[in-house]
Amino acid sequence: MPKSVYIHIPFCEQICHYCDFNKFYLKYQPVSDYLLSLEKEMESSFTRFPVKEIKTIFIGGGTPTALSKDQLEQLMNMIHKYIDIELVQEFSVEANPDNLTEEKLSVLKNYGVNRLSIGVQSFNEELLKKIGRTHTNEVVFHSIKLAQKMGFHNISIDLMYALPTQTLKEFKQTLEIAFSLDLAHYSSYSLLVEPKTVFYNLWRNGKLTLPPQEEEAVMYEYLMEQMEKRGFRQYEISNFSKPGFESKHNLTYWNNEEYFGFGAGAHSYVHGVRRVNAGVLKKYMSLIESTNFPYVDEHLVTKTEQMEEELFLGLRKTRGISIRHFANKFGISIDKVFGQQIEEQSRKGLLVKQDDHIFLTHKGKLLGNEVFQAFLSSIE
Numbered sequence: 001m002p003k004s005v006y007i008h009i010p011f012c013e014q015i016c017h018y019c020d021f022n023k024f025y026l027k028y029q030p031v032s033d034y035l036l037s038l039e040k041e042m043e044s045s046f047t048r049f050p051v052k053e054i055k056t057i058f059i060g061g062g063t064p065t066a067l068s069k070d071q072l073e074q075l076m077n078m079i080h081k082y083i084d085i086e087l088v089q090e091f092s093v094e095a096n097p098d099n100l101t102e103e104k105l106s107v108l109k110n111y112g113v114n115r116l117s118i119g120v121q122s123f124n125e126e127l128l129k130k131i132g133r134t135h136t137n138e139v140v141f142h143s144i145k146l147a148q149k150m151g152f153h154n155i156s157i158d159l160m161y162a163l164p165t166q167t168l169k170e171f172k173q174t175l176e177i178a179f180s181l182d183l184a185h186y187s188s189y190s191l192l193v194e195p196k197t198v199f200y201n202l203w204r205n206g207k208l209t210l211p212p213q214e215e216e217a218v219m220y221e222y223l224m225e226q227m228e229k230r231g232f233r234q235y236e237i238s239n240f241s242k243p244g245f246e247s248k249h250n251l252t253y254w255n256n257e258e259y260f261g262f263g264a265g266a267h268s269y270v271h272g273v274r275r276v277n278a279g280v281l282k283k284y285m286s287l288i289e290s291t292n293f294p295y296v297d298e299h300l301v302t303k304t305e306q307m308e309e310e311l312f313l314g315l316r317k318t319r320g321i322s323i324r325h326f327a328n329k330f331g332i333s334i335d336k337v338f339g340q341q342i343e344e345q346s347r348k349g350l351l352v353k354q355d356d357h358i359f360l361t362h363k364g365k366l367l368g369n370e371v372f373q374a375f376l377s378s379i380e
Helices: 031-048 069-082 102-110 125-130 137-149 168-180 198-204 213-229 248-254 281-291 303-314 323-330 334-347 362-366 368-374
Strands: 004-009 056-061 090-095 115-121 155-161 185-190 233-236 239-241 260-262 267-270 273-277 295-300 351-354 357-360
Touching (some): 031 281, 056 248, 168 213, 213 362, 233 248, 248 303, 281 295, 303 323, 334 368, 362 368
Parallel strands (some): 004 056, 004 260
């Protein structure tokens, strides 16, 4: 039974050049109508799939903090209407530094939000402009200081590397500034050039200069080395935290557990079925109005698919896969299903089997996608 909820707010005040998430430019959008549809989806879903408790909530986007104070309050009220917040262990909201006002922080705090995930990406202001970000370093410092002053102590920031024209020296400078903030959690991702983005169009036209793969690998190794040196545990390929500040919500995904997903373009995994919501606002709201549910695709996950997902999601975690847990969950030993693939990846020096766990080696972290691919459609 799902114990996690993801809520998608697809509105942004600016569109970043690398972003391929479901999003719309905020101006002139039917935000209030969207929130009403979102509430109807939550009501219908919890009626169809009743749950006793929800342990984690994550509001992502888009940019949730692009909503006005009143719209944020409307969103928070509906969440409290359908979820017992007293039982929620982690309540996260994604935020942009340049729209995280005292008023909005006050709303979040008053309604039980206890974790902020702030999109910073870089502390090089020239680079920020190149990737379509509008905030300055000063705004980031002010927003974080304000959030801490208002009682938010579980704060994470996102950082990116292998950005266009970015050098190792620039990434090192960004990390130094990030560490000076003394936060509980850092996420750091390499740039992926995805279809339907500004960067993809530039790349296709030969107008995007990216660091070579070798330099990207050096940046990632430096990231891991510095995080460990500063006392941050790498608990997932791209995520680092002080003890006890791991993202409980994101661990739901990597543990291959079920979750609700509400909003335009959101995905859910409930009672063994993965569902995809309509991404276009008009279609999303129209489906909610006519059927109470916005699904455009429903897929019953087979046992084979579940086992594959257990591997390629679980191996993202640095502690990897529990051999015992796999056997208990699927009624078959992991060696019987994936023995050949595990042996092959171990021989390449990408995987280690130790005691009850199978996990990526240092080299395996650098070549993670290659390892994950080995477990897809590999069961005969």
